[in-house]
Amino acid sequence: GGGLVRLLLAHGVIFQKVGEAGFLLQAALSQAQAKKVQDEATLANARLEETRFANLLENDAVSKQQADQASATVSQLEALVKADDAAIDAAKLDLEFTRVRAPITGKTGIRLVDAGNLVTANQATGLVVITAIQPISVIFTLPQKDFAPLSAATRTGDTKPRVEAVGEDGKALGAGELELIDNQIDTATGTLKLKAAFPNEDLALWPGQFVTARILVETRKDVLLVPTEAIQPGIDGQFCYVVKEDGTVEPRVVKPGVSHGPDTVIDEGLIAGDTIVTTGQSKLSPGMKVAPTEAKAP
Secondary structure, rough: OOOEEEEEOOOOOOOOOOOEEEEEEEOOHHHHHHHHHHHHHHHHHHHHHHHHHHHHHHOOOOHHHHHHHHHHHHHHHHHHHHHHHHHHHHHHHHHHOOOEEOOOEEOOOOOOOOOOOOOOOOOOOOOOOOOOOOOEEEEEEEEEEHHHHHHHHHHOOOOOOOOEEOOOOEEHHHHHHEEEEEEEEEEEOOEEEEEEEEOOOOOOOOOOOOOOEEEOOOOOOOOOEEEEEHEEEEOOEEEEEEOOOOOEEEEEEEEEEEEOEEEEEEEOOOOOOOEEEOOOOHHHHOOOEEEOOOOOOO
């Protein structure tokens, strides 16, 4: 821990590489270097004293004990300088640790500390929150009835299924790949959780954003599409009102397939060229005559 000396980032910056420095903490290197200079000066003076006592001892001007004491003082100070060198090396290592570096790439939010704040290891609040955005993950769920085609799509080939993220306005926000299928179905909701990864090169996806995910499990050609609102629930199953040649309507049981946007695939029950009713079904009954108008083809 220590005082926060300098901020190396602004609010909301993006770390492009792992290991970029964001904060600089106070280090003890300067104090260790200053202490060594002080001890070296004291050692130089002690060596002069040792030389003087040695000369005086030759003339019997001082006792041998005093000369030995001067030599011992020099030895002590030399050991102290070596200890200072070790302290400087440790401080240099600590200095590297005082640069707090980004563990992942991503975008920072609002800083939780400012210059001058005291920070410690394992403190309750961090320095800043970094959120990965390139790539970004989207977690979504599918009904358990869709597990069979999803499982089949993941078993064929090495290519991961394509996933599309759609915004609330119905526009596509990006395309990605399926990364993970959860290992169990939620029994409370009957849904299966999935995770997809998106490059998010244009930053159209943002952490916490609500999107709708669509996953491509099969490509079918020459299928029959009808507006989803044309399909009605009935006693015998789902049906569509079909307009016959005489202008009367009859309910026809259909087998809907997958839905895409406003349209649904019809696997059974209709053929190309059938005229169906898309609005006002609640006012109809079998055999009722209608005057159909052309609708825009899906």
